[in-house]
Amino acid sequence: MAVYTHLGPEQVSLFLSQYDVGDLIALKGIAEGVENSNYYLETTKNRFILTLYENRVDPADLPFFYALLKHLHEAGCKVPRFIADRDGRWLQEIAGRPACLIEFLHGVSVTQPNRLQAEATGAALGQMHAALADFQPQRPNSLGISVWRSLARQCTTSGLENIYQGLAQRIEAECDFLELHWPKDLPMGAIHADLFPDNVLMLGNQVTGLIDFYFACTDFCGFDLAVTHSAWCFAPDGSTFHPDLSAALLAGYNRHFAIDVPTRDALPLFLRGACLRFLLTRCYDWINTPANALVTRKDPLAFLRRLDFYSDKDNISAILG
Amino acid sequence: MAVYTHLGPEQVSLFLSQYDVGDLIALKGIAEGVENSNYYLETTKNRFILTLYENRVDPADLPFFYALLKHLHEAGCKVPRFIADRDGRWLQEIAGRPACLIEFLHGVSVTQPNRLQAEATGAALGQMHAALADFQPQRPNSLGISVWRSLARQCTTSGLENIYQGLAQRIEAECDFLELHWPKDLPMGAIHADLFPDNVLMLGNQVTGLIDFYFACTDFCGFDLAVTHSAWCFAPDGSTFHPDLSAALLAGYNRHFAIDVPTRDALPLFLRGACLRFLLTRCYDWINTPANALVTRKDPLAFLRRLDFYSDKDNISAILG
Known part of the structure; x- marks a missing residue:
């Protein structure tokens, strides 16, 4: 649970300018996932997760994950979607890492399930x-x-x-x-x-x-x-x-x-x-x-x-x- | 930049039940501050930062920090406020640590100031x-x-x-x-x-x-x-x-x-x-x-x-x- 790659808001604003998602108003590195660096970010329009894929995820596998989540979402399953930029691209690069903007979902992970x-x-x-x-x-x-x-x-x-x-x-x-x-x-x-x-x-x-x-x-x-x-x-x-x-x-x-x-x-x-x-x-x-x-x-x-x-x-x- | 103390949503919901702030709908450990563990949390009413004071902050100093932020807020300075519970208490305990619920503020920390x-x-x-x-x-x-x-x-x-x-x-x-x-x-x-x-x-x-x-x-x-x-x-x-x-x-x-x-x-x-x-x-x-x-x-x-x-x-x- 860590942020491996540190991003400044200037970098993230530039990244977001490719999308139609509004302007950055909050950015917090979050302790979630052991494979990736994750940021919670908020814009004037919505909330998102920004994921940077570190060494343990093979970028060649990302199209599989993208297709899977798209398929599940279209079938009505509750999964986060990858957000596409103005040109329809869902996979970008930031700080030299493959990176995706992902839908933020409400909810918490229980530790003592009933x-x-x-x-x-x-x-x-x-x-x-x-x-x-x-x-x-x-x-x-x-x-x-x-x-x-x-x-x-x-x-x-x-x-x-x-x-x-x-x-x-x-x-x-x-x-x-x-x-x-x-x-x-x-x-x-x-x-x-x-x-x-x-x-x-x-x-x-x-x-x-x-x-x-x-x-x-x-x-x-x-x-x-x-x-x-x-x-x-x-x-x-x-x-x-x-x-x-x-x-x-x-x-x-x-x-x-x-x-x-x-x-x-x-x-x-x-x-x-x-x-x-x-x-x-x-x-x-x-x-x-x-x-x-x-x-x-x-x-x-x-x-x-x-x-x-x-x-x-x-x-x-x-x-x- | 780390989360030293891990909290489940069950603990946090119990903690929040002392406040009049709504129900927990999101909880993310954030990589912010080297002295404390910090969580971004969202309720049905608002957004907050939950700070757990780890060993490097002396709990005896917390009343000074509280008074300082209250004074600054009342003077119109832009600082986050400590949130009081239904009994007016702003200092609580969670997972054996002193803990405070703090106002969430929009904004990002620039890395290349102009x-x-x-x-x-x-x-x-x-x-x-x-x-x-x-x-x-x-x-x-x-x-x-x-x-x-x-x-x-x-x-x-x-x-x-x-x-x-x-x-x-x-x-x-x-x-x-x-x-x-x-x-x-x-x-x-x-x-x-x-x-x-x-x-x-x-x-x-x-x-x-x-x-x-x-x-x-x-x-x-x-x-x-x-x-x-x-x-x-x-x-x-x-x-x-x-x-x-x-x-x-x-x-x-x-x-x-x-x-x-x-x-x-x-x-x-x-x-x-x-x-x-x-x-x-x-x-x-x-x-x-x-x-x-x-x-x-x-x-x-x-x-x-x-x-x-x-x-x-x-x-x-x-x-x-």
Whole structure:
């Protein structure tokens, strides 16, 4: 959570002069997103988010994200739109970075979701999957199962053992298990792939926006549901599972999207895979981020605890019935 | 520039329920201020800044800052007000920190001031000094001349020499000189003491707000003018002096506040003192802040260059006539 590139109002005013959005009257760097620099800005006409894409987002992926959000918006899903300038361009450059002006949405990201909020989030995810059934563009999942073993190797055995004794072996066994059983022939579609509470804006119990689509990619929709389940249904440290949030999330989802039987059968695998994905990227960041860096390191073990939970057949039965 | 304490909307909504300000509809941590955590927040009624005071602000000083801003606001100066809750309290606690809800002001902080902006800033500083003539509360300047030698000692000779060869001796000689000549019997008043472009909000060439009063204290108004002059009239790295900005700033100031002759005579000392104060605190931060910490380290030498400039009698004659 940081502003990596600092902008003065003179630069931003020049940037805004390409758009028909009025004059700059407020500009605040905001602590949101770990991949980008974000500014809240206000003009005489409206409010916006200005996003500068730093090194972790490949500019070649931006057309995919743009097309995805446009498609979702036109289908009635609550997502922020990229704003086009007078010549119809939605991608610009500022301070040497690719940059986009994005719609500002009201709403806040809850940290202690209630049942109705989990249900609304499940519903928004289901609506999104339904809306994307006819979305054609593709982007491979750069953090999907094909890279997990390589990510584990990059963490190194000693790096993983420093985090938690036995972790390296546990991760290797989980890679073995998931690679052996992972489904190959299920239908794929565009997924959000990172729908944590941070990335859902709400007013009361209503979803006002799904945001931060920069991990969005083409993968199994059941994997997206699994990521969302693992992100919403536990205490943040993974120590406590909340069955009421789980039931509400799944009920909201199922009301808007009918998952096929093979996907449903693969959910226990997807839930474990979702945990392994966040366990691995958090281990990688833990090992490679200085403790006092701009970005707060997130505890990898919060996802080891979730993985343990989902690896228990009784727990899975209680969740999926 | 960082958010040190992370707040969820649930906490903030509970906090806001003490005020008559409507319901929370947006909350963004903002990268503003190095002393505090700041949030931009929006309710169904208005926009605000929520400031949490971290370790570097002494809560015992908050009543002074509150009284100062109230006095300035009532005198017609453009400063943000502290918002009182239903019981008239302006100081609360959130997440274990002292916290205040503060008026949100439009405007942006210029990074390349023009002549009219420098004049408007000088005028706003003069209006502030005039308005504070009858302000009684006092707060010692914890970064004034009485602490400079001690700050230099805390930096250590080797620390200073690592920054720039000869710096330790230069600073000691400057302390000697300023302690010998510093005026003792000039009238004192409340001053901002940190009026850099960062701390002035502007729309076009108009000042819409002076902000960040957390270094405000009781000292010579000429010292405040000197700090502002050193902050506004050079390229940020101190390499280039802008005589047009200097003339405009002083003209704006003089139009609103008539400085006495002894203060005017002491301005060459105050200009050198202002440089030494920022040179020292920047050295201290440079030595004590890891290069990759949350707070960006500012180049101390930018103020050594200004000190060199102000130590030249010809330059002083050109500035003050």
